[in-house]
Amino acid sequence: MSVVLVDAGGTNIGSVRYALQRLGVDASLTSDAAQIRTADKVILPGVGAAGPGMARLRELGLVDVIRGLTQPVLGVCLGMQLLCAHSAEGDTDCLDVIPANVSRFQETPDLCVPHMGWNRLSTVARHPLLDHLEEGDWAYFVHSYAVPMGEYTLASTDYGGGFSAVIAKDNFHGMQFHPERSANVGAKLLKNFLEL
């Protein structure tokens, strides 16, 4: 099985790659359109901001390439947000393969932004990506923007109200947390993705 990590300049690429290695998969890091199109699985990692992330995909000529993919695609953290229609972060139009919008967490005296740390996952809709996930499993999050609950939400997390922790539409999937940094739970979910 060929798995590619889209090199869109995200800083967590190394960690995602190592996590896949721990599952026995040697993913290649690429920004080559042909290699991305022919891969069995495509992962779009990302740490950073939506604007520069989209700018980088445009520069690399990858916007239409990713939009046109039919194999399973997984966006992680910012990568998940880039799969959506629009992000409030820098008022950025994104890839729009999952029709959802990304908004900022509202900071309150009791709610620190960024949402940083371990929080629980709750299944909203059954999906093979969530196989063996148990109610309340912990995942590691680091983000200031999130996808509100909606039609494409598979799992939710509560932080001053529920938001989408896992989303999917057709072959496109997103995880807001970092599976590569979520210990056994993350490994389980990455494995599920590889088996889709």
Place this chain on the structure above:
Amino acid sequence: MLSRRIIPCLDVRDGKVVKGVRFRDHVVMGEIVDLALRYRDEGADELVFYDITASPEGRSVDRGWVERVARVIDIPFCVAGGIRSVDEARAVLHAGADKISVNSPALERPELVDELATAFGVQCVVVGIDSMRDADGEWRVRQYTGDPSKTRSLSRRTIDWMIEVQRRGAGEIVLNCMDSDGVRKGYDLEQLGKVRAVCHVPLIASGGAGAVEHFRDAFTQARVDGALAASVFHSGAIGIPDLKRYLQHQGVVVRLQGSCGHE
């Protein structure tokens, strides 16, 4: 609901994990990767590695061990030590660290915090603050604490610096309370409680943990998001699974499930 984080801190010197009392007289505690794996298996929520000699010696952190840790560890980790520029930070992040923490270099040049936040997002940027109470009762910032002969006392008040770094783009703050560090009498609840009121990003307590009650107090009284400790974990005086069970029993939200070993 977000869990409170238990964070073993590994002070790194010449490629080994070391620990000293009040930041002095360091002794070797073990190999970096061995200790990192041990804490991961015990259920640590995150790890922090401080290259304690990098900043006083004017050099950046060694990337080799960052990569070795990133390959085997599946919980987040933060690297600190002499990161002075966006390029140095990028190298550490690309080696696999999830966050970078800046301390002395941010005091040398506060704009560094803005530059890091712009380049990587605030979520990657941790600011470490070494704080000590002066004779007038005010807490002020210390610089280059990794080497006692080079440590400097600054006129900058801890609380002012804390407000400034948040404005500049700190996504998390680790407050090292030097008066209580290494003596295991508990976290500096008075100071942590005071700064909590002005800290709108996650606040991590550091310095003073000696008993499980100290962790509880930091979470319930000072309302910190995470508690960092070194010697009590390295020595085995407190086991992380026991600590977490205790905290859960005390009503503190902690990550227990699936945290010990592979399923």
